[in-house]
Amino acid sequence: MVKFSNLIDFFDKYDTKFLDEWYHNIQLDSNDIYKDEIKENGLLMYQLVQKTLANSISINELKELAHKVAKERVEANQNIGDFVYNVNYGRSLIINQAFSAEITRNELQLAIERINVTFDHFCYFVVRKYTLLKEQQIEEKNLLINQSHKDKLSLLGQMSSSFVHEFRNPLTAVIGFVKLLKTDNPTLKYIDIIERELDQLKFRITQFLHTSKNEGAQEKRKEILTVHLLLEDIIKFLYPSIVDIDVNVSTNYAKDAFIIANENEIKQVFLNILMNSIDAINKKEKPREITVETILDKQNVLINITNNGPLIPDDTREVIFEPFYTTKELGTGIGLFVCRKIIEKHNGIISCISNEEKTTFSIQLPVLRKETPHLTK
Template structure:
């Protein structure tokens, strides 16, 4: 922020540099400028307060506390312009600073332009009450309009440049990510054939039984479950190929309700494996996320956990907990299946690494990418008693 002016020193400088000995237009204008500056300095706090009370600031603006500071800096630029000591570079410097703040805050630039125009109007209102002659008033206001218009022009210009650069970087990142995903798809196709074929074979078998007259209700439950599993695998496959922005389809998601829905979905697998679910939710508020993508993460890890505990004798248990740690939500998914070897833990989230005979090795890789896209991270610890996947998500 520009240094505040000391009234006496400022008046002396104006008097020495700009007040002529005769009654020339320059002398008249400088006297008027001096009078305006004295009036504005005497009412500076009132101007800032009035501007602050009437401007529009979005409640999510991360730089909203800097608004009074920027208003005062802009006021100082105008005062400097009246003393003929203001350079264009100083206007551009402040415009550049404010443009970076507006771009980082990701707030509509229209709000900024409105607030600048508001400050300009309030200053004109104060100048009109300074008592200077009408013939000099137009010259003072002309200086004011020029200063504010130049500031607005350079700020909006810089803001536009920053947003265009940001958009180009996002497009470049998305296109590059899309190319990598297409490359992954080529490698995934053959291994996914096995995962698609298994549930289809099961469905076809039970459909034949139904056609033969063996109308057991359990058959329909199994068919529904296998089709749901197939739909999940296809969704996982498509997730790797689609182009999307990070913020797409985000909303407030209640994790405990989402987990309950998922447990209903995988209930047949839990029942078949005689697996007990133990839950402990200390955090029950919402997280801002893509519900479908979080569902994909939890289902993937839980299905892996089911496969793991099936290798053990009873009791077979899966533990799900959720708690707050500072500004982070921690969701832990644990199971008492066999320990994952230490060398495997280092590569467990890499694409195409799998210990399953017909696995694709893409599930945990997709989980990791989804969580990172949400601004979080995921890790895994494993020993002889328990294997735990910890998911950390930022609190919205």
Template sequence: MDKKVGQFLIENEQKFIHFWEEQIIVHHYRDNPELILQNGHLMYHLITNSMLNGFSEEDVKLLAHKVARERVKANINIGEFVYNVNLGRSIIIKYLNLSGLMPEDLQAIINLVNKQFDLFCYFAVSKYTEIKDKKLQEQNLFISQTHKDRLAILGQMSSSFVHEFRNPLTSVMGFIKLLKHEHPTLPYLDVVSQELDQLKFRITQFLHTSKLNMLAESQNEDITIHLLIEEVLEFLYPSIVDGNVQIHTNIDADICITGDRNELKQVFLNLLINAVDAVCEEENLRKIDIQTNIDDHQIKIRISNNGPTIDPEAVQLIFEPFFTTKKLGTGIGLFVCKNIVEKHHGEIECISDNHLTTFQLTFPIKQN
């Protein structure tokens, strides 16, 4: 009976292929219609051969893997491939129903056809997914390596930058101090000193980014958070006043963190400078709120501002190196913050909605 059906399919091959070709989905600008037609013939031959010579799962797998590689190379939606395959299945079964076989004889043949098409789809989609996943992993590896290469280049640039600028900057800052001592009433010295401190801070940012292993050389101590934040706010006082920014604090005086003072100071400097810059984009009331609390045996520090909302897509990338939402930003400040916070066994996250943008830092409580 199977051989009779196989012969019937051979005799009607051209009709079947023509009918199938008229209905399949083909993108002529990306697809190779001749290759698709060739694969249609190969699948049809597998079906007829199984009727004449017996079913071979290995032959089905080989053809499925061939087609999967071609689909990946053509970058064609796998859904369209599955549609075309199942269209072929439907046409074959339709022709089998016209073969004149009795229903009880026909059912076994249809079951065999369905088995081959099911396996073909399974093997093809599995291989397609495997190849796609591998390509995605290769792309992610390339992106990761590109980040490392960019950081390495930045490291070389930063080393040169620090070397060339640190000595003259130190000299200028020293002479400014002498001028303030000898001419305390001389105008603008405070402004110049403030700007030089900001320049020194930016140089330190690059240094931390290019040589993050330097963090391991830091000296840990017990740091009272409210004193450290007060120091940072004092440093930023001219910018806060100039921007007419209101600062509200609710900081527990007893909260302490064990860590490197200079590193943590840089974290709060970065976050508060960003907050000041953000609220200064608003024309209405400009507010920054700093709160601390202990929750579930963890120290939580929240720095919130009512500046512009950060898009959800940007929130996902905001701690990546070189990503910035500022027109003139470097994209390294928050990357440095994340590395310093994680080095102190903490976490940092950004939450932004229509009302507030909050950076939350979470640190473990020191165990005595």
């Protein structure tokens, strides 16, 4: 076995020269908090190369130094690419230095092979540990951000619930008296408009209440619902808005699509998406079109609500169901978030696809099977 004693002695003589040349030519950030450690790490690596040539190195020694360097690179928040450059620059200097030693050609070839293997292992251990530490760091930050986000949502839910409950009590009284006025004076001018706007306000208040965790305790029992009848009710409710901007609404229903759901909540989802569709095509040139269809299979019913409004960009679609994200000037950013919560609570899926010609919101809900024996509260 080749011992490389002449080469090891040669390296002993030139360690200071090597380190100085290496240190003055590497990529080094002046803000690196571990810049004073880098030269020491270079010396340790230089010594490990000598141990490699002397067959006295252990893999644990190499890993220990690699993990130390990886930890420092993460804590210094430095680019791993700079480390790779610096290590390979040191490798090149050592190999060039080996060419100047008085050893045989065979010894030189074997020495270079060992040096390369040592550097390859060292780089692998550093980059692997660096990646693991970075992933752990990112995960911890994401957990912190998510927890902070949840805390803010919870606080906002409590605040909005408190305020909106205060608004809803007098609103209920106003709606009741308007209905009495309409009964006593059916031809009273503007009474239909007032009633519709109050219903819209009640809908918005309900949206806010759905962001409160306590609201779920007050939800009504689920029941058997016919999907196309729910959609027809919402379209009739929105008829004034549809006529106002001259929208052509076409429907294609699977008439025997039944679901088990909370009626008010599912209606809220359909209402929100249809209102958004009307808003999307409001400023579009005619024809303005909305298509509502239901597709039934053995497991699910798919509700597609499509409009020929403007394209929703991919980056917007990725966050469109997140809370407080809105593209509307006066939007709250909770409408689609509440829709997603409701659909997921009903074991369904809501999604959106969009191109230059049309935008489709798809809602998939479990269909009521014939063998379902009964309903539970």
